[in-house]
Amino acid sequence: MNDAHDYLTEVEARADAATDGPWDCEDCEGDIQVNAGTARTEWKNGVGRSASSWRVDDRILEYEVESWDEGEDAQDDQMRRNAEFIAHSRADVPRMTAALRAMLDLAEWHETKAEKARLYPGADAPAAMEKAAQVHDDAARRIRRTITEKLEVRDEH
Template sequence: MTTPPTSPRESLAHTLATFADEPDTGMAVVATRNVPVPGAVTGLTWGDLRALAAEAGTAAASTALSHEYLAEIAARAEAATAGPWGFYDGDNYADVAADLKMTGRGSYSCRQQVARLEDESYWEDPAHEDDEEPASEQMAADAAFIAHARTDVPALLAEVERLRAALSSAADAIAEQDDEIADWSAKNAALRAELADRPTRAEVLRQAAPEMDAIAYEYGVFGVGSRLRQLADAAEAGESR
């Protein structure tokens, strides 16, 4: 990808291609954990996103760089003639060869010839019938592309694997953080439930008022219960005393 996605459809296709190895049952987006019951997880699985992509007509994008496809590319690269490859640009042809070395003007040596491009086949291609560019220039460009592919393809495969490993590591780290957040959320919910079961300050003061009033009365002190009830009213009203 050379530019960021510019639409929801492109973003979905890009996401599915990036995480092509994720199983359908894996969670792609977690909405809630332990709700409505402990252990419950809600959200969207990778299978859900792939189904949505198929409905949106982007199923092909989700498998464009699947693990199987990359393995096929790697197998083709491994089976090809060992490199490095070079190319020779002749007058009406271009050669691609392994360990190509120029030995003089218009001559070269090599370990093995890989391919030869000829200008005759170039002009037979309908796609070039209106070309003003000389056939030799196109052949040289094609030969250079083929020759460099011997090293470019393995390098690109290695970079894809490196990036996917980095993405997988980041996804694992995010999953760990999600689990930690879920754990703290559960603890927070438990504490809130415990606090909700406890009597409020106003309730404690009102419950204590009669007993404290009786004790104070024995010592000739009056109005303790009334004061506690006033404090309870203030606490209930949110006033500080």
């Protein structure tokens, strides 16, 4: 089991290796597709290639469904929802990993503040500085515990 930083690095590497985004989901006449959004967006805006000329690497996923309309077949509807999830994950995953890294940075900031409070306790108020250090330690611990529990990784800190 990795720590949170290692896990996020692995997730970011997978995201970086995937086809560039944005991705887009299309549900048309029994065919569900997730495509690299750049080609489709350009085509919709009248500046790019037609759908028949899209490069093979523009296609992320294609799934043929029996029903043409939502609500006719439960399995097809689930595939439509899966395709939407996959299409949105291209933008969602980098945003979420960045947010988690920012939270880990915040935990490190609190840890640094706690260390400094203990190193320079001040002659007039050592108890107050220790209390401040404890507050920062507690905040850092809560942040790290929440992240490691949700990511199901171990806390190496």
